[in-house]
Amino acid sequence: MIDKLCKRILEHPEILGRIIKGFIKEAKDVFLEEIIELIKEKKDREGNSYFQQLNNVIDIAHHGRVEFDYLCCINLPQADGTMKRIYLDVEIQNVENPGYALLTRGNDYLSRMITSQNGKEYDYRNYDGMKKTYVIWILPQAAKKRNGNMNRYRITEENISGSTIERLESYDKSEQIMIYLNKDHNIKDKYEDSDWIKTPLVIFLNNTYDLLVKKEVMKEYGFEEIEKEVKKICNLGEMIARENIEKGHSMGIEQGQKLERITLIKNMMESLQCSMQRAMDVLKLTADERKDVEEYFKS
Structure with missing residues (x-):
């Protein structure tokens, strides 16, 4: 656009x-x-x-x-x-x-x-x-x-040679x-x-x-x-900037929730002496949430 x-x-x-x-x-x-x-x-x-x-x-x-x-x-x-x-x-x-x-x-x-x-x-x-x-x-x-x-x-x-x-x-x-x-x-x-x-x-x-x-x-x-065309590109620029801010905010919230889950899993494993799988079962994590936790512990 x-x-x-x-x-x-x-x-x-x-x-x-x-x-x-x-x-x-x-x-x-x-x-x-x-x-x-x-x-x-x-x-x-x-x-x-x-x-x-x-x-x-x-x-x-x-x-x-x-x-x-x-x-x-x-x-x-x-x-x-x-x-x-x-x-x-x-x-x-x-x-x-x-x-x-x-x-x-x-x-x-x-x-x-x-x-x-x-x-x-x-x-x-x-x-x-x-x-x-x-x-x-x-x-x-x-x-x-x-x-x-x-x-x-x-x-x-x-002129390489001559004057033509x-x-x-x-x-x-x-x-x-x-x-x-x-x-x-x-x-x-x-x-x-x-x-x-x-x-x-x-x-x-x-x-x-x-x-x-x-x-x-x-x-x-x-x-x-030319004001009409300029105004349109300004409005579009503002829309894109707003979407990026909202996207960044959403990603920030999601990342924060992911870290909270991982911290909670680690605390449960230490305090209850249970496996990672057992801790995830207790918390009823979704398949995607389990995947995030597993990837974290693999790394």
């Missing part, structure tokens, strides 16, 4: 718009308010959408299935009057080291995003129609030492961006760069902050329509 709510927050125009404005190079000449309007499915004169939320599952025959957190494409106006379409996958990743490098997984995602354009954006007669792809990793529970860090990975040209220069558009087709945030971040400590998106992300995607704090962030950073 938390995962679904985080994705709901991620796809909200005010959050997604800031991610695009803050980290997508092709959005540098577009105002944030304009990007938000594009995400809200504003159409051009021909009725085509500037923005599309795509199927988050890509299943390629004989090459497996991948499920993205949030996959979309958006047409971004450029300073020269043209439009550039980019494909974007945003991933929320709570575990920094899942047993493999996230960047290698990201390379798989980028490859699939490019391959899925075949027959739509480009074909064997015109590969230049291929659109640029991005994978943005958001790690809201990264280590404290990485809090606020951000890395970009992309293809660059290196290829057009950037010919090879600049994929990027990965890693954004590291720590769940215990103090909102009074502003991030050195991109604070206007990093602080909302770390606050909204973690349950360590209550609704009052999140409302303060919404007000300070100019959010208008």
